[in-house]
Amino acid sequence: MWDYTEKVKEFFLNPKNAGEIENPDAVGDVGSIICGDALKLFLKIDKETNRILDAKFQTFGCASAIASSSALTDIIKGKTLDEALTVTNQDIADYLGGLPKEKMHCSVMGREALEAAIANYRGEEKPVEAEEKIVCECFNVSEEKIRKVAIENHLTTVEEVTNYTKAGGGCGTCIPDIEAILKDIWAVKAVPEKPKALKKLTNLQKIALIQEVIEKEIRPRLQGDGGDIELIDIDGNRVIVGFRAMCVACPMGNVTLKGIEEKLRELVSADIIVEEG
Amino acid sequence: MNPIYLDNNATTPVAPEVLDEMLPYLRDLYGNPSSMHTFGGQLYKKIEEARAQVAALIGAELDEIIFTSCGTESDNTAIMNAVETFPQKRHIVSTRVEHPAVRNFCKHLARKGYRVTFLPVDSLGRLNIEAFMKAIDEDTAVVSIMYANNETGVMFPIHELGEILRERKILFHTDAVQAVGKIPIDVKTLPVDMLSLSGHKLHAPKGVGALYVRKGTRFYPYIIGGHQENGRRAGTENVASLIGMGKACELAMQNLDKEIVYLSSLRDKLERTLLQNCPDARVNGDIEHRLPNTTNISFEYVEGEAILLRLNEYGICASSGSACTSGSLEPSHVLRSMGVPFTCIHGSIRFSLSRYNGDAEIDKVIEVMPSIIQKLRTLSPFGKEKIKV
Structure with missing residues (x-):
């Protein structure tokens, strides 16, 4: 049985914004009944301000697919289209208090439906299917999608790619192709990212940057393994964090602390010290 | 909230009589049956009693029953035994709908160079006999075909297949884990050489199973070590569980006839009413040849986990x-494998009953199911046109 959060259960049992919008301004239709999940997103958009006035969904799928759809509509209502496009699949998962890692593809489906709906509104053409290179035949997943989702979510293993896109989860024939794509992505990315000289920061900038790195770089990775941390305090160069979820009982706690410290030293300041509070 | 447990093909509750029988062997009588003192050695007799109870349920003789740790071990042992018996034969025949215990073991052997034929089934889950006849040949070391399917309850014509194989002198194993204790099985007349059974599917605890091996069939142990089970399955006996399994088989034998009538009428009521009250629902599998306790129903346009x-x-x-x-x-x-359409396949639900289910429980399912399906369908983007009619 899946370990769903209370939030997921709540959004599944009492979904918000379920249904159709009559005469919608935009529709995003992704997934298929064959693959086992599908989402149709309807938007009502204010033409003057480009603001999303209403969002509704119809979803065929499991509890986390329905909950993700519901969460998505909740998140984007009231946002402008440009603001809505900054919503990531991780935002959808976070809104639900996290999803089991095998179910992350449900949040990706939400993000895809949003993109499709906005493209539909803006009259952008959908990429022609024939031009896309399909990597996973079982679930009809393109190379483009694998690259995009892998980069956005820092995916480094085939298993993670399967959890987020379903690619490789069927017959498994495409697993070597997915490995090659991952190798390609991270081999190129790793080089230009390194030599980033750290700027001298004001205290305020430093605190903001530490918060950002923890939220965007560190927590998603820990959550991927069922763990989590909370930033408790920042005192000069001392960063005090508390272990949450699976991290609480994890015997690798010290290794995790060191990892967080390394990341913060790399991205914020070389003299950061991380401690458990 | 007491569960309404309709998942008995997954596992069953331990019968209270079984638990009572087991408890002394978990508390005070903890000896090792192989010991030379009475305290341990007396347990040997209890194990033989349990063996007799298991044997009686399927009409076997005492020394045709080997206790194992589970159905999977029984299946693996049976197939491996055939492969060891005929090292020159490199072909195995099975079906596309086997339990992973057989299916994945066959795939494992395929990776080691064996030719494996997985026989197809038709839309009702019935075996394609023509394909079966074509598949078996002189190179076939063993045919392993399940007695009854765990998901649909569909039963294969094991008797007919066995007669053909006996004539061709091909070793025949059947995984009868879902069938034993639910329908009468008598190996005195059933032409199989090996038959797997599992304790926890018939109200014994998990972690115990048995393999029937017909007298005169060569046997090579799969688990190697001590002399237990007459040297055919090493490892200190799971004493309490073997005793429990014996008791469970005895109960199954006593209750079999009336349970078949009881469970099939309860199951039929559930199935019939759900089909009446939920539009766009269908039964998967051959209802003419099916276990009395199982129904597999597809609710179109909705997804099973959500249900x-x-x-x-x-x-x-x-x-x-x-x-x-x-x-x-x-x-x-x-x-x-049955070619169930994709609009149905994701929305399939299996209910599997046991003697401990009552009318009120079935009524509860009948009461709540239509609104569950309807709610999920209003959420689903599919099947709208049909529902509006």
Whole structure:
């Protein structure tokens, strides 16, 4: 049985914004009944301000697919289209208090439906299917999608790619192709990212940057393994964090602390010290 | 909330009589049956009593029963035994709808160079006999075909297949884990050489099983070590569980006739009413040849995990062939082999009953199911046109 959060259960049992919008301004239709999940997103958009006035969904799928759809509509209502496009699949998962890692593809489906709906509104053409290179035949997943989702979510293993896109989860024939794509992505990315000289920061900038790195770089990775941390305090160069979820009982706690410290030293300041509070 | 447990093909509750029988061997009588003192050695007799009870249920003789740790071990042992018996033969015949215990073991042997034929089934889950006749040849070391399917309850014509194989002198194993204790099986007349059974499917605890091996069949042990089970399965006996399994088989034998009538009428009521009250629902599998306790129903345009979690809110336990519940992203290999349409395959729900289910429980399912299906359908983008009619 899946370990769903209370939030997921709540959004599944009492979904918000379920249904159709009559005469919608935009529709995003992704997934298929064959693959086992599908989402149709309807938007009502204010033409003057480009603001999303209403969002509704119809979803065929499991509890986390329905909950993700519901969460998505909740998140984007009231946002402008440009603001809505900054919503990531991780935002959808976070809104639900996290999803089991095998179910992350449900949040990706939400993000895809949003993109499709906005493209539909803006009259952008959908990429022609024939031009896309399909990597996973079982679930009809393109190379483009694998690259995009892998980069956005820092995916480094085939298993993670399967959890987020379903690619490789069927017959498994495409697993070597997915490995090659991952190798390609991270081999190129790793080089230009390194030599980033750290700027001298004001205290305020430093605190903001530490918060950002923890939220965007560190927590998603820990959550991927069922763990989590909370930033408790920042005192000069001392960063005090508390272990949450699976991290609480994890015997690798010290290794995790060191990892967080390394990341913060790399991205914020070389003299950061991380401690458990 | 007491669960309404309708998932007995997954596992069954331990019968109270079975537990009572076992407890002394978990508390005070903890000896090792192989010991030379009475305290341990007396247990040997109890194990033989249990063996007699298991043997009686399927009409076997005492020394034709080997205790194992589970159905999977029995299946693996049986197939491996055939392979060891005929090292020159390199072909195995099975079906596309077997339990992973057989299916994946055959695939494992395929990777080691064996030729494996997985026989197809038709849309009702019935075996293609023509394909069976074509598949078996002089190179076939063993045919392993399940007695009854765990997902649909569909039973294969094991007797007829066995007669053909006996004539051709081909070793025949049947995985009867879902069948033993639910329907009468008598190996005195059933032409099989090996038959697997499992304790926890018939109200014994998990972690105990047995393999029937017909007298005169060569046997090579799979688990090697001590002299237990007459040197055919090493490892200190799981004494309490073997005793429990014996008692469970005795109970099954006593109750079999009346349970078949009871369970099939309860199951039929559930199935009939759900089909009446839920539009766009269909039964998967051959209802003419099916276990009395099982029904597999597809509810079109909705997804199985969502149904199960809503049933769970009422404490109702069932299972599904949907992808989201399989842990592998792919829906049930059984339903796919039957060519069940994709609009149905993800919304399949299996209810499997036991003697401990009552009328009121079935009524509860009948009461809540139509609104669950309807709610999920209003959420689903599919099937709208049909529902509006």
